[in-house]
Amino acid sequence: MENKQKTIAVLTSGGDAPGMNAAIRAVVRTALHRGMRVLGVRRGYNGLINGDMVELNYLSVSDIMHRGGTILYTARCAEFREDAGVEKAKETCIKMGIDGVVVIGGDGSYRGARDLSLKGIPCVGLPGTIDNDISSTEYTIGYDTAMNTVCDMVDRLRDTSQSHDRCSVVEVMGRKAGYIALNTGIACGASVILMPEVPYDLEKDVLDKIRNAHKTGKQHFIVMVAEGVGGVEELAKKIEAATGIETRACVLGHVQRGGAPSLTDRVAATKMGYHAVELLEQGIGNRVVGLQCNEVVDYDILEGLEMVKTIDTNLVRIAEEVSL
Ligand SMILES: Nc1ncnc2c1ncn2[C@@H]1O[C@H](COP(=O)(O)OP(=O)(O)OP(=O)(O)O)[C@@H](O)[C@H]1O
Numbered sequence: 001m002e003n004k005q006k007t008i009a010v011l012t013s014g015g016d017a018p019g020m021n022a023a024i025r026a027v028v029r030t031a032l033h034r035g036m037r038v039l040g041v042r043r044g045y046n047g048l049i050n051g052d053m054v055e056l057n058y059l060s061v062s063d064i065m066h067r068g069g070t071i072l073y074t075a076r077c078a079e080f081r082e083d084a085g086v087e088k089a090k091e092t093c094i095k096m097g098i099d100g101v102v103v104i105g106g107d108g109s110y111r112g113a114r115d116l117s118l119k120g121i122p123c124v125g126l127p128g129t130i131d132n133d134i135s136s137t138e139y140t141i142g143y144d145t146a147m148n149t150v151c152d153m154v155d156r157l158r159d160t161s162q163s164h165d166r167c168s169v170v171e172v173m174g175r176k177a178g179y180i181a182l183n184t185g186i187a188c189g190a191s192v193i194l195m196p197e198v199p200y201d202l203e204k205d206v207l208d209k210i211r212n213a214h215k216t217g218k219q220h221f222i223v224m225v226a227e228g229v230g231g232v233e234e235l236a237k238k239i240e241a242a243t244g245i246e247t248r249a250c251v252l253g254h255v256q257r258g259g260a261p262s263l264t265d266r267v268a269a270t271k272m273g274y275h276a277v278e279l280l281e282q283g284i285g286n287r288v289v290g291l292q293c294n295e296v297v298d299y300d301i302l303e304g305l306e307m308v309k310t311i312d313t314n315l316v317r318i319a320e321e322v323s324l
């Protein structure tokens, strides 16, 4: 008897990230190349629960590689956090003949993928988040683009800070992680970088540093603050009061999630998307795909979620020594 044609589904979930489209394209093209059908699920797990999906062909994913956002839309789906929601999604998968699902998203989306895998629908997670806060991979899709966007924005802030002899306190995204803040802080020449992983003393690590640099003739400052530290408005007031330097706070916000993906994001998304399909082709689910030393790897979802990722303490030290 002839083998039944495999059908896989692909969805994006959680916050969007530049490069998600490149990942969708890689999944679709790889699967079609191997003779599978592909369904694109709209708005994350919502689409899986409600059966909101469309068949994708080679042309459906043309001209999307260079676009930010996700053509499949994304969402945070409260219903999927409950067993009843996962059960409904499973029923939809069975009804639509879905043999496996590629879930592109963050750690929350991975938990959902695990729940559905445990119900017998093989799921493979791809790391799609600007935060780079997924332990099982050194790199997440969207991280590089978001950091380049931050650099571009902060370079602009520097122009106006420099012209006014001001201090700019900038909040960047990252949820509870400081990866974006640390790397962009270095790249933008920040005088101070605050991230949740590294405790700081306001007087010693922020105010004294700015006061001392001010005495040597430095007139404008960038203070980079991770979202997980927050409080940029209050911090700006404290810096102004303690140093006499006019200070402004700026929360960069969602601009960090948009824009054309960088080359790094496009290639990473393509490599990982390809691997996800290779796994599903073999009927292997409950896995998360990642990059370690730029090589594609995969792990059991729970094992991946339980891995620990730490901030690069050497990079923190370098940032401290070179900043002024
Ligand atoms: N513990 C869980 N069990 C089942 N499903 C979950 C769980 N946590 C999250 N999900 C599902 O995954 C969706 C996305 O999760 P979340 O909002 O945490 O974003 P994420 O995937 O971590 O991405 P990001 O943090 O980059 O925005 C949730 O809306 C929900 O549908």
Ligand SMILES: O=P(O)(O)OC[C@H]1O[C@](O)(CO)[C@@H](O)[C@@H]1O
Binding pocket: 015, 106, 129, 130, 131, 173, 174, 175, 227, 257
């Ligand atoms: O778009 P929302 O729901 O406001 O979520 C914002 C969060 O999503 C991210 O942009 C991506 O996880 C975080 O950096 C941020 O904390």
Ligand SMILES: [Mg+2]
Binding pocket: 014, 106, 107, 108, 129
């Ligand atoms: Mg998350």
